[in-house]
Amino acid sequence: MKFAVGAIFKNEDAYVLEWLAFHKVVGFSRFLIADNGSTDLTRQILSTLEKHEPITVVDYQDEPDVRPQLGAYNLLTKMCPSDVDAIAFIDADEFIAPMGGASSVVPKLTELFSDADVGGLALNWACFGSAGHRFWEDGLVIERFLKRSLNKFSVNQHYKAVVRPGYVDHWTTPHHATLKRGRYINALGQELDFREGRKDSLSKTVVWDHLRVNHYVVKSFEEFVLRKSPKGSASKAGRVKHKKYFELHDKNNEVCDAMLTLVPAVKAEIARLEALIAPVVDSVDPEPTWRQWLHNLKSGLKRG
Numbered sequence: 001m002k003f004a005v006g007a008i009f010k011n012e013d014a015y016v017l018e019w020l021a022f023h024k025v026v027g028f029s030r031f032l033i034a035d036n037g038s039t040d041l042t043r044q045i046l047s048t049l050e051k052h053e054p055i056t057v058v059d060y061q062d063e064p065d066v067r068p069q070l071g072a073y074n075l076l077t078k079m080c081p082s083d084v085d086a087i088a089f090i091d092a093d094e095f096i097a098p099m100g101g102a103s104s105v106v107p108k109l110t111e112l113f114s115d116a117d118v119g120g121l122a123l124n125w126a127c128f129g130s131a132g133h134r135f136w137e138d139g140l141v142i143e144r145f146l147k148r149s150l151n152k153f154s155v156n157q158h159y160k161a162v163v164r165p166g167y168v169d170h171w172t173t174p175h176h177a178t179l180k181r182g183r184y185i186n187a188l189g190q191e192l193d194f195r196e197g198r199k200d201s202l203s204k205t206v207v208w209d210h211l212r213v214n215h216y217v218v219k220s221f222e223e224f225v226l227r228k229s230p231k232g233s234a235s236k237a238g239r240v241k242h243k244k245y246f247e248l249h250d251k252n253n254e255v256c257d258a259m260l261t262l263v264p265a266v267k268a269e270i271a272r273l274e275a276l277i278a279p280v281v282d283s284v285d286p287e288p289t290w291r292q293w294l295h296n297l298k299s300g301l302k303r304g
Contacts (some may be wrong), residue, residue: 001085001110004030008072012092013041021269022095025262027106030084034060034072035119048280051125080165084257086113088162095214097259100195108210119182120169122159122192124206125215128247133220137164140266141216142259157195157202160213175201187211
């Protein structure tokens with residue numbers, strides 16, 4: 001079976017290559033991405049890679065008083081190629097991780113979607129904290145942040161959906177698509193048990209067996225302040241992600257280094273992608289604009 005990833009991006013130039021490389025390494029063969037008016041190098045990177053890689057990029061602009069995420073998901077679902085069996089919709093800070101020592105998601109996804117009655121698969125979050133990092137440092141997200149919340153952390157009841165495109169009626173929330181037919185299961189192949197009153201985003205139990213979504217929700221404090229907080233929410237108008245949001249999600253209860261085994265392959269894939277985009281990116285900006293901005297800010301502070 002063939003599996004795709006769909007997402008909406010805005011100003012993710014510092015992370016987009018790792019996100020793409022990781023999901024290519026674990027077996028996803030198609031990417032559909034809506035760019036929501038990025039002002040950094042995200043759009044240039046994606047446009048260049050689209051010429052060489054199985055990536056489809058569309059522009060999806062904001063509309064007055066309408067949050068863009070659901071509209072983008074509905075559009076990308078309709079655009080999904082007919083040879084794709086199922087598509088997962090996640091964010092740029094989320095990584096669909098194979099568990100139990102597996103290096104690919106394809107065998108388990110193929111097994112779970114071998115039942116034609118399955119229209120959707122719910123993969124629970126595993127929220128990772130800052131691991132005490134105050135500032136951005138070199139290295140991959142999956143190797144810098146190795147501490148996560150406990151399974152029982154209530155926020156992990158959120159799930160992200162992998163769906164058969166032809167079964168989808170519409171996206172109800174960024175976590176859940178209403179299906180025209182078929183049923184939802186969890187990563188164990190069991191009927192999805194929703195939390196009472198939340199049949200559009202939360203499961204009753206958290207399942208991390210076989211597959212899950214590693215959610216690097218805050219990263220370092222510096223990255224949270226400069227990257228995440230200013231963007232607000234793509235799904236809820238007026239939502240502010242500041243101090244309380246950081247403190248709620250900065251959970252570092254257990255060391256979890258399972259993704260380190262994938263780092264060499266991910267870095268090799270990043271190097272290959274970087275070679276494809278280097279001429280274009282170098283002609284626009286020699287380094288991601290937010291890092292240059294940060295460098296200028298620090299230099300200004302040192303000068304008083």
